Amino acid sequence: MSEKMPSSNKYAEYADQFKMPDELDEFIFGSAVEHEAEADDEVVEYKEHTSAVGRAADRLADFADRVHESRVELQDNFAETIEDKAERLAGGAKQLGKSAVSGLKNAGLITLGLTIIGVEAGAKKVVEAKDYVSEKAGEAKTAIGDKSEKIADFASESKKGVIEFAGNKKSEVISFFKNKKDEAIQRKLDRQSARKMAQDYKEASRINNQIDRYAEKKARAEEKADRAEKRQQAKEKLAQEKNLANAHAAAIRMNNRIDRRVAIEKMKEGVVESINDKKDRARNGARGVSKSIFKFINKAKASGAAAYSTWSDYDRKHA
Amino acid sequence: MNNYTITEATLNEMGIILDAEKMTSLLGHLDDELNERVGTALLEELSSEQIDEYNKLSETSDDDQIGEWLSLKIPEYKQIVQDEIDIMLGSVAEKAEELSKS
Numbered sequence: 001m002s003e004k005m006p007s008s009n010k011y012a013e014y015a016d017q018f019k020m021p022d023e024l025d026e027f028i029f030g031s032a033v034e035h036e037a038e039a040d041d042e043v044v045e046y047k048e049h050t051s052a053v054g055r056a057a058d059r060l061a062d063f064a065d066r067v068h069e070s071r072v073e074l075q076d077n078f079a080e081t082i083e084d085k086a087e088r089l090a091g092g093a094k095q096l097g098k099s100a101v102s103g104l105k106n107a108g109l110i111t112l113g114l115t116i117i118g119v120e121a122g123a124k125k126v127v128e129a130k131d132y133v134s135e136k137a138g139e140a141k142t143a144i145g146d147k148s149e150k151i152a153d154f155a156s157e158s159k160k161g162v163i164e165f166a167g168n169k170k171s172e173v174i175s176f177f178k179n180k181k182d183e184a185i186q187r188k189l190d191r192q193s194a195r196k197m198a199q200d201y202k203e204a205s206r207i208n209n210q211i212d213r214y215a216e217k218k219a220r221a222e223e224k225a226d227r228a229e230k231r232q233q234a235k236e237k238l239a240q241e242k243n244l245a246n247a248h249a250a251a252i253r254m255n256n257r258i259d260r261r262v263a264i265e266k267m268k269e270g271v272v273e274s275i276n277d278k279k280d281r282a283r284n285g286a287r288g289v290s291k292s293i294f295k296f297i298n299k300a301k302a303s304g305a306a307a308y309s310t311w312s313d314y315d316r317k318h319a
Numbered sequence: 320m321n322n323y324t325i326t327e328a329t330l331n332e333m334g335i336i337l338d339a340e341k342m343t344s345l346l347g348h349l350d351d352e353l354n355e356r357v358g359t360a361l362l363e364e365l366s367s368e369q370i371d372e373y374n375k376l377s378e379t380s381d382d383d384q385i386g387e388w389l390s391l392k393i394p395e396y397k398q399i400v401q402d403e404i405d406i407m408l409g410s411v412a413e414k415a416e417e418l419s420k421s
Contacts, residue, residue, distance in 0.1 A: 089374065173412070
């Protein structure tokens with residue numbers, strides 16, 4: 001085996017590369033998968049989703065490149081891998097071939113071409129040869145009865161004819177084998193072509209399936225990002241509405257407060273006015289009372305004076 | 320008595336007439352080459368798992384049993400072997416003149 005041939009482990013390496021889809025879930029869509037684990041109704045940051053989709057698309061492109069490169073490498077090493085397989089084969093390819101040929105030989109299923117010639121062409125030649133010999137034998141009998149020199153001529157001609165016949169047969173046999181070889185090579189090429197087409201188709205189907213699978217995942221990630229965006233928009237709208245409602249309520253409350261303040265101010269003013277009125281009234285009242293008191297006092301004074309005068313008069317009278 | 324696949328009679332039909340020693344040597348060489356070609360051609364049809372299966376089978380089975388197993392695993396088994404034989408015989412036929420002179 002050639003030294004440059006890959007070891008049988010090379011198959012495992014190729015297999016690992018093409019088995020990647022399982023691990024690739026996390027490799028390509030790690031972020032998206034993590035997001036999938038989250039509850040749908042959980043609000044996820046839109047930007048995070050968008051970047052996850054972008055990263056997934058990049059990784060998908062990287063993966064497609066790697067698959068292509070691996071495939072090219074695998075095709076390049078196709079001839080080598082056959083030899084690699086032969087190394088693993090007990091007894092090598094020769095032993096397998098020996099068993100295969102022996103199995104068919106023992107079953108009488110191998111044709112060496114001559115058998116076919118014997119059936120198809122050889123039989124015809126045998127008949128021709130028999131006719132030829134028989135004809136010459138008849139001529140010989142006649143010749144023997146004639147002249148001895150004719151016997152020598154006949155022998156010479158017969159020998160020449162047999163050699164000619166053998167030569168023709170030999171070239172026909174060689175031509176037959178060459179034709180059989182060409183037919184066999186064509187069948188072998190057809191088989192190789194069919195095998196390669198089948199491998200290509202299988203490989204293309206596998207890659208297409210992977211791409212479809214990842215495209216579906218990408219679409220799901222985009223859909224999820226879209227949903228997250230809508231949720232975010234709804235959340236923002238809700239927040240705006242709430243803010244507006246709050247602002248409206250605040251405005252109402254503020255107006256109410258202003259109204260109340262105005263009312264209070266009015267009330268205050270009313271109270272102040274009332275107090276002032278009372279004060280005024282009180283003031284006026286006091287003034288009246290003072291006057292009354294003064295009046296009273298004066299009156300009392302007058303009364304007192306009168307009384308005093310009276311009393312004095314009494315005293316004086318009764319002194 | 321040897322049991323070569325390609326026989327002396329076949330070579331004689333092509334006009335290849337050799338002394339016994341040379342003929343035995345040629346037949347042995349052709350047999351080795353044919354087995355190698357047939358084995359390689361069949362190997363291309365076997366999967367990695369089937370190679371493992373063959374390795375186990377070859378430890379306990381004779382050529383006839385292996386032949387039966389091959390016919391089950393490779394639908395064109397007989398045709399593949401026959402084609403390799405025909406290719407080999409054709410190649411020999413193309414060199415019949417040279418071989419006759421050796």
